[in-house]
Amino acid sequence: xxxxxIKDLHVALNDGTEIVKGIDLTVESGEVHAIMGPNxxxxxxxxxxxxxxxxxxxxxxxxxxxxxxxxELGPEERAQRGLFLAFQYPYAIPGVTVTSFLRSAMNxxxxxxxxxxxxxxxxxxxxxxxxxxxxxxxxxxxxxxxxLNDGFxxxxxxxxxILQLALLHPRLAVLDETDSGLDIDALKTIAGGVSxxxxxxxxxxxxxxxxxxxxxxxxxxxHVFAGGRFVAEGGPELAEQLESEGYDAYLPEATxxxx
Amino acid sequence: MSDHExxxxxxxxxxxxxxxxxxxxxxxxxxxxxxxxxxTISAQKSEPTWMLERRLEAYxxxxxxxxxxxxxxxxxxxxxxxxxxxxxxxxxxxxxEELPPDIKNTWDRLGIxxxxxxxxxxxxxxYESEVVYHKLQEELVRQGVVFLGMDVGLREHEEIVRxxxxxxxxFRDNKxxxxxxxxxxxxxxIYVPPGVKVEMPLQAYFRINAENMGQFExxxxxxxxxxxxHYVEGCTAPIxxxxxxxxxxxxxxxxxGGRCRYxxxxxxxxxxxxxVTKRAVAQKNATVEWVDGNLGSKLTMKYPAIWLTGEGAHGxxxxxxxxxxxxxxxxxxxxxxxxxxxxxxxxAKSISRGGGRAGYRGLVNVASGARGAKSKVVCDALxxxxxxxxxxxxxxxxxxxxxxxxxxxxxxxxxxxQLFYLMSRGLSxxxxxxxxxSGFVEPITKELPLEYAxxxxxxxxxxxxxxxx
Numbered sequence: 096x097x098x099x100x101i102k103d104l105h106v107a108l109n110d111g112t113e114i115v116k117g118i119d120l121t122v123e124s125g126e127v128h129a130i131m132g133p134n135x136x137x138x139x140x141x142x143x144x145x146x147x148x149x150x151x152x153x154x155x156x157x158x159x160x161x162x163x164x165x166x167e168l169g170p171e172e173r174a175q176r177g178l179f180l181a182f183q184y185p186y187a188i189p190g191v192t193v194t195s196f197l198r199s200a201m202n203x204x205x206x207x208x209x210x211x212x213x214x215x216x217x218x219x220x221x222x223x224x225x226x227x228x229x230x231x232x233x234x235x236x237x238x239x240x241x242x243l244n245d246g247f248x249x250x251x252x253x254x255x256x257i258l259q260l261a262l263l264h265p266r267l268a269v270l271d272e273t274d275s276g277l278d279i280d281a282l283k284t285i286a287g288g289v290s291x292x293x294x295x296x297x298x299x300x301x302x303x304x305x306x307x308x309x310x311x312x313x314x315x316x317x318h319v320f321a322g323g324r325f326v327a328e329g330g331p332e333l334a335e336q337l338e339s340e341g342y343d344a345y346l347p348e349a350t351x352x353x354x
Numbered sequence: 355m356s357d358h359e360x361x362x363x364x365x366x367x368x369x370x371x372x373x374x375x376x377x378x379x380x381x382x383x384x385x386x387x388x389x390x391x392x393x394t395i396s397a398q399k400s401e402p403t404w405m406l407e408r409r410l411e412a413y414x415x416x417x418x419x420x421x422x423x424x425x426x427x428x429x430x431x432x433x434x435x436x437x438x439x440x441x442x443x444x445x446x447x448x449x450x451e452e453l454p455p456d457i458k459n460t461w462d463r464l465g466i467x468x469x470x471x472x473x474x475x476x477x478x479x480x481y482e483s484e485v486v487y488h489k490l491q492e493e494l495v496r497q498g499v500v501f502l503g504m505d506v507g508l509r510e511h512e513e514i515v516r517x518x519x520x521x522x523x524x525f526r527d528n529k530x531x532x533x534x535x536x537x538x539x540x541x542x543x544i545y546v547p548p549g550v551k552v553e554m555p556l557q558a559y560f561r562i563n564a565e566n567m568g569q570f571e572x573x574x575x576x577x578x579x580x581x582x583x584h585y586v587e588g589c590t591a592p593i594x595x596x597x598x599x600x601x602x603x604x605x606x607x608x609x610x611g612g613r614c615r616y617x618x619x620x621x622x623x624x625x626x627x628x629x630v631t632k633r634a635v636a637q638k639n640a641t642v643e644w645v646d647g648n649l650g651s652k653l654t655m656k657y658p659a660i661w662l663t664g665e666g667a668h669g670x671x672x673x674x675x676x677x678x679x680x681x682x683x684x685x686x687x688x689x690x691x692x693x694x695x696x697x698x699x700x701x702a703k704s705i706s707r708g709g710g711r712a713g714y715r716g717l718v719n720v721a722s723g724a725r726g727a728k729s730k731v732v733c734d735a736l737x738x739x740x741x742x743x744x745x746x747x748x749x750x751x752x753x754x755x756x757x758x759x760x761x762x763x764x765x766x767x768x769x770x771x772q773l774f775y776l777m778s779r780g781l782s783x784x785x786x787x788x789x790x791x792s793g794f795v796e797p798i799t800k801e802l803p804l805e806y807a808x809x810x811x812x813x814x815x816x817x818x819x820x821x822x823x
Contacts, residue, residue: 146778149770174780186775190793196779199789203780242793259779 096162097121098298099267104156106137106144113154114140116323122267122298127290129301129309129334132320133342138302139183141320142271146180147173160267175207177266181256181273187244193255194239197225197262204263228261232288249276257285261292268292269300274308286311306338321345383439389413392536395439399505399539402512405519412525412535419529425684425715426653431627436599438537438570494552499583500545501556504572507543514545518574522605522633522661530601530629534570541571541602546581546612555584555617555803573604577612577640584615586803598626600651606634606642610664613641619806621650621813624681628654638664638693644671645801648683649813657715659688662696662727669698674798677710677742678817686715686747691727691757700731703795707738707817713745718759720752727757735765736794738787788818 099122106115114137122128132138144151145158147170158165165173188196198221205214216224229236234254244252253273260268270289274282290312293299301312309317309331317334319327319342326345327333381398383391392413396406421428494501500511508515525535546552577583600622608614614634622628628651634642644658660669675683683706689698704712714733735744746763768790776786792799792811799807 146774148774169783170774170777171780171782171786174778180778182775182778186769186772188772188776188790188793190796191789196789199781199785200779203782203785207780242796263779 097159098124098126098161099300100157100159100162101145102157102159104141104144104158105154106140107152107154109150109152114151114323115144117156118320118323118325120318120325122300124266124296124298125294126316127293127299127301127312127314129303129314129317130320131303131306131317131334131337133346134304136321137323138304138320139271142180142269142300142302145173145269146170146178171203172207174263174265175204179260179263179265179268181253181260181268181270183272183275185244185252185256187242187246189242189245191243192240193243193258194225196243197221197259200259201262224262228258231291232258232261233284234258250278250281253277253285254281257288261288264292265297267298267300269302271302272304273301274303274305282308283311306334309334319345381440382437385437386434387413387436387438387533387537391438395537395539398439399508401508404516405508408520408525409536409538412532413537415525416529416532416536419532421529425655426682428627428629428653431599439539497550497552498547499550499552500543502543504541504543504574505539507574511543511545514576515543515574518576518605518607520605522607522635523603523631527631531603531631534572534601534603534631538570538572538603541573541604542575542585543573544575544577544583544585546577546583548578548609549580550578551582552584555586557586569598569600569602571602573602575604575606575614575616577606577608577614579609580611581609582613584617586617586806587619598623600626600628600630602630602632604630604632608634608636608640608642610638610640612637613643615643615645616658617645617802617806619647619649619802619810620654620656622654623650624652624678626651628656630654630656632656632658633661633688634659634669635661635663636667636669636696639666640664641668641670643669644673644687645798646671646673646685647798647802647810648673648675648685649810649817650681651683652680653682653684655684657686657688657717659690659717660698661690661692662698662724663692665693665695667693667696669696671698671700671702672798672801673700673702673714674795675702675704675712676814676817677704677706677712679708679710681710683710683712684715685713686717687731688717689719689729691718691720691724691729691754694724695726696724697727698729700729701797702731702733703736703798704734704744705736705738705791705794706742706744709739709741711743711745713747714763715747717749718751718761720754720757720759722753724754725756727754729758730760731762733761733763734794735763736791737765737767738791784818788815791818 101118101120104115104118105113107113130138140151144153147168153166160176160178202215205216206212232254238251238255253276273285277285286308289299301308301314314331314334317329317331318325321342383394392409396409502510520535523531525532544556575585606614606616620628632644636642642660646658648654658671662669669689671687673685673687675685677683683704686702687700689700700716702714704714706712712735716731718729718731720727731748733746737744744765748761750759750761752759768787772790773783773786776789777783781789791814799810802810
């Protein structure tokens with residue numbers, strides 16, 4: 096059984112405008128798939144729709160995680176099944192420290208796993224996991240006591256997104272433009288962290304405009320997304336080709352011109 | 355009537371501390387207020403004549419004073435149906451073991467013994483109208499700190515009480531201050547000698563435990579030069595099918611260089627009118643801090659005030675109000691700058707949901723000659739749904755050009771994007787909303803003693819459950 100199966104997925108805004116116009120994708124555990132596309136191609140819409148954002152409607156098709164459809168589930172239930180979205184623009188929650196938020200999120204997942212019974216993580220165990228993950232991702236300890244994403248720099252936000260990923264142990268991680276706004280050192284650390292999590296228990300879907308992050312998270316498959324569809328698919332070499340040639344060949348004007 | 359019953363059952367579902375045990379009051383003045391009731395209360399307490407005279411004067415003033423109409427709706431208060439005095443036991447008990455089992459059971463359910471073990475330096479517990487349990491740790495006695503029920507305070511420290519009683523809040527201040535002065539019973543009396551810093555917060559628990567029972571406690575705190583005390587007052591009350599009135603008066607005097615913090619978590623059941631007059635005077639270089647959380651009651655009208663009467667005095671008010679269905683929290687703060695280089699900071703946060711109404715009503719007054727006075731007021735309102743309401747009535751009067759007054763106000767709603775972000779991490783919608791609300795009030799909760807902060811967050815969670823979906 097595939098980890099993630101996307102079948103002929105169509106996503107529309109609530110006003111009916113179709114953004115994703117029929118895509119198919121299968122991700123197995125241990126695989127990294129890159130979805131690359133130009134700005135405005137609907138990559139982020141796809142990511143948000145997978146997570147169950149209320150502004151988007153699945154107009155047809157299906158999304159299955161470990162063989163079960165996600166479409167009828169709210170975002171929290173999708174998270175509880177093992178879906179994780181690293182946001183391009185994470186939201187600030189003033190008054191809630193990173194540490195307290197992490198613990199609440201971990202406990203929410205543990206509660207779901209325990210069939211709805213509270214099963215809070217013992218504090219020493221939480222501290223241990225937190226310390227290990229912060230060290231690996233080089234998250235400054237000082238950040239943990241600050242309010243979640245409140246006044247964080249772009250790089251700090253991204254680090255904390257990946258810190259969440261590391262602690263929540265999802266089945267499938269969707270990274271939405273995680274590389275944007277990162278300097279090269281931060282990118283290496285974060286990408287290294289994600290790569291180390293990919294394995295028998297986790298697959299990843301890396302959504303990006305640039306090939307840069309793929310130097311550090313080696314994709315098994317690359318899908319080029321433009322105009323709401325996959326317009327080209329291949330191995331890692333496709334990413335390199337895009338880096339040198341750009342998306343021109345896949346933009347609507349260019350494709351219509353060729354036809 | 356059936357509407358009313360439905361309403362009450364609704365309260366019971368949300369209200370964690372909504373229980374009351376059967377108690378046997380030993381003495382009551384019956385319903386309604388007359389001159390004889392006032393005389394009886396005073397006689398029961400064997401008070402000095404001056405106090406009886408003060409009560410009677412206040413009673414006369416209460417009769418002539420109209421019910422105020424500028425704030426919440428007070429028209430449903432039936433003054434004739436209220437018990438003004440109920441005395442549950444003959445005398446104060448000095449230890450837990452001596453408490454009547456009935457009363458002890460009530461307190462046990464509030465978790466007080468556990469709290470005491472961890473935190474309490476002394477407990478003045480108000481059960482109905484009388485302080486029935488009182489204990490001071492030896493350390494306090496050794497330091498010369500007085501922490502008594504107000505009735506005992508009057509008996510044992512009459513000079514101090516006579517010097518200050520009604521000076522900060524005269525009975526002519528407002529109708530409910532007059533009522534309190536006429537029928538007051540219980541409350542706390544605290545005196546901290548010069549230079550003494552009380553390390554542990556002093557705590558008192560209040561509750562109303564009789565139907566239609568009025569609660570009129572009176573608190574007087576005198577902090578002498580260079581001394582410090584933190585007084586914590588937490589209220590939980592059981593549920594009743596008819597309205598209840600709570601009209602307290604708190605007076606605080608902080609002498610030069612002293613500091614007093616007064617923390618209240620008010621969680622009356624949602625049939626209580628909570629009309630409290632709190633006022634403090636900060637003398638030269640003294641500091642007064644009011645931390646005021648209002649979660650319960652049907653209507654609260656409370657505006658903790660600080661009179662900065664000495665040069666360099668500082669006042670702070672941290673206020674949080676949570677208005678749920680059927681609740682109106684009309685809260686705020688007052689800072690009066692009556693001396694040079696005085697400073698004040700007012701931070702008020704309110705949350706309204708389910709048709710609740712929360713407001714900030716505040717006054718900053720800078721008197722002529724209060725050169726270099728500085729005041730900052732920040733009001734933030736969080737409105738959780740379309741039916742709920744938030745009002746801001748700030749009044750600023752400046753009679754001194756050499757002063758600096760700032761006022762900021764924001765109104766916000768919980769954003770769909772914030773909720774989605776938290777839910778994408780596995781939190782349910784109500785857990786996500788609670789987290790956002792707890793974060794919103796965090797600047798206040800972080801100032802509370804730990805157990806109160808925990809309780810406050812639990813109460814918010816409770817309030818938020820059923821508020822979504």
